[in-house]
Amino acid sequence: xxxxxxxxxxxxxxxIDNLELTPALEQYFAEGGKTLLLGENRAEYVxxxxxxxxxxxxxxxxxxxxxxxxxxxxxxAIIALDQEPAGILRLHGxxxxxxGRDALLAMTDxxxxxxxxxxxxxxxxxxxxxxxxxxxxxxxGNNPWLQGRALADDPANTTRIASAFIKGGEAxxxxxxxxxxxxxxxxxxxxxxxxxxxxxxKDDIDRAISVFAGVIAAGPRAIMTGPALVPAxxxxxxxxxxxxxxxxxxxxxxxxxxxxxxxxxxxTLRDRFDVPGAAIAALKAGSDLLxxxxxxxxxxxxxxxxxAVENGDLPAQRLADAANRVRKLASKAAAxxxx
Numbered sequence: 001x002x003x004x005x006x007x008x009x010x011x012x013x014x015x016i017d018n019l020e021l022t023p024a025l026e027q028y029f030a031e032g033g034k035t036l037l038l039g040e041n042r043a044e045y046v047x048x049x050x051x052x053x054x055x056x057x058x059x060x061x062x063x064x065x066x067x068x069x070x071x072x073x074x075x076x077a078i079i080a081l082d083q084e085p086a087g088i089l090r091l092h093g094x095x096x097x098x099x100g101r102d103a104l105l106a107m108t109d110x111x112x113x114x115x116x117x118x119x120x121x122x123x124x125x126x127x128x129x130x131x132x133x134x135x136x137x138x139x140x141g142n143n144p145w146l147q148g149r150a151l152a153d154d155p156a157n158t159t160r161i162a163s164a165f166i167k168g169g170e171a172x173x174x175x176x177x178x179x180x181x182x183x184x185x186x187x188x189x190x191x192x193x194x195x196x197x198x199x200x201x202k203d204d205i206d207r208a209i210s211v212f213a214g215v216i217a218a219g220p221r222a223i224m225t226g227p228a229l230v231p232a233x234x235x236x237x238x239x240x241x242x243x244x245x246x247x248x249x250x251x252x253x254x255x256x257x258x259x260x261x262x263x264x265x266x267x268t269l270r271d272r273f274d275v276p277g278a279a280i281a282a283l284k285a286g287s288d289l290l291x292x293x294x295x296x297x298x299x300x301x302x303x304x305x306x307x308a309v310e311n312g313d314l315p316a317q318r319l320a321d322a323a324n325r326v327r328k329l330a331s332k333a334a335a336x337x338x339x
Contacts, residue, residue, distance in 0.1 A: 004316070006032030007323035008305040011283065013080065013259065014294035017041040019058070019066040021073070028298050029073040032323075034330040035289065036070055037080045037132070038063075040090055045192070048148045050092040060094040060126060067127025076334030078175065078326070080130035083123065085116070085165050087135055087149030095122035098165075101150075105157060109164040116168025123174060129333035130175040132224065132259075134162040136215050137179075138208060141186030141199065155211045162211075163218035170219055173336035175329065177259055178215050179224035181249050182233055183208020191227040191267030198230040205232040213252045221329065223254060225287065227261035227268045237285070238268045241278060246286035257325055260287045264296060276304035280314050288322040 009028055015037035016025075025036070044050050070077050081090040086101035096119050098104075104112060120131070135149050138158050143150075152158045162178060169176040185204050189196035200208070212223070225246065226239040234242040240260035249258065262268065263278040273281065279290050279301060292301075308314035 001031060002306075004306050004309060004319075005302060007319050008302040009033040009298075010323035010326050011288065011290055011305075011319065012279075012298065012301065013037055013078075013289050013291045014296075014298060015039040015262075015291060016294045017044075019062060021066075021069060022294070024298055025294060026073070029070070029077075031302070034074050034076075034326055035078040035080060035130075036074075037291065038067075038090065039082065040088065042192075045088065048088055050090065055092045058092075058094075063091075063094060064126045071127060071334065071337070074330070076330055078130050078330045078333055079128050080132055080177075081128060082133060083119070083128075083131045084133040084135055084149055085112075085161065086151050087133070091123060091126070091128075094126065095119050101152070104161050105152060109160060112161055112164035113168040113171075116165045117172050120169045120172030120174045124172055124337060127337065128174065129330075129337055130177060130222070131169055132177045132179065134165045134176070135179055136162050136211050137184045138211060139185060140204070143184060143187050145187060145190045145192065145196070146184060155207065155214075159211050159214040162215045166215065166218040166220045170221065173333070173339070175222055175257075175333055176220045177222040177224050178212065178220045179259075180226035180239075180261055181209075181212055181223050182226070182230060182239065182245060183211065184226055184228065184230075187228055189267070191265050192262065194266055195270050196228045196267040198226075198228050198232070200230070200232055202232045205230060209248065209252070212249070216252055216254050220256065222257035222259050222289070223249060224259040224261055224291075225249070227265045229267070229270070237281070238270065240268055240287060241273075241281040241285050243285040250286070257288050257329055258286055259289045260291050263290055263292045276301050279305060280308045283314055283318060283322060288325050
């Protein structure tokens, strides 16, 4: 098997909403895949809570057994999930719950750190190695997408709570992913359902970016870019496909993993790209790990990425660098899990 095929799978982050290893995922892991998002279904995502059926039927033992299987298939995997303070809690009753938004606002930094550390250690015991959280966006206008998921209404508290959460998660050996750069203070739709655009001035976005600058100091090993168009940053491409946006992130001193948001979201595709085209654009822009539904044809996506390298559309070194960054982080996460 070629190194190119291995690299093209290493940069993918497929998302599933059940604990089922399909033949397509078997092939993905056999051919270099290193990551998997154990996600939620659309109804749970919208409700900001796991369904009663899931909570009753999905046990910690089931979850841990499936995670162990994935680690074996991948030779040490990044197993990611949404475990958001004040938002989506994929692990429902399987780990100690971090307090909700109102309680977080009243807690000290040390209290948030300790609560997160306890929860994250329990998650690690289940085989989890990455939290796609915290949400660092500060909402100042309309935002149906992040309503009920934002940490606070102001930059100072958002930075404070997010930083304590990151420190607690990272101390437990969990890779934290601050999201969604450059910030989405006001957006005209839900990026998961609409061709949404952020409605914000350059000053508004600069203020949003300042929160990320503060949070980066807490040491998240990854940051997720947003799925929508942010004209104040790039009038042409959505954030996860935008080289100017990712360059702005790196100018803040961030040198960790850049994770795209859903590449199959309407706000990212914008009736302009297919999913493989969006994946190639994201890699060219500087994204390292590409989030998308596992319902996509992963083998066909791998082929398109390889073809982009072979025809010169995607530099081979860019793909190799991204793949190596993912593999290095997966190896370290696996070592922390074993320890």
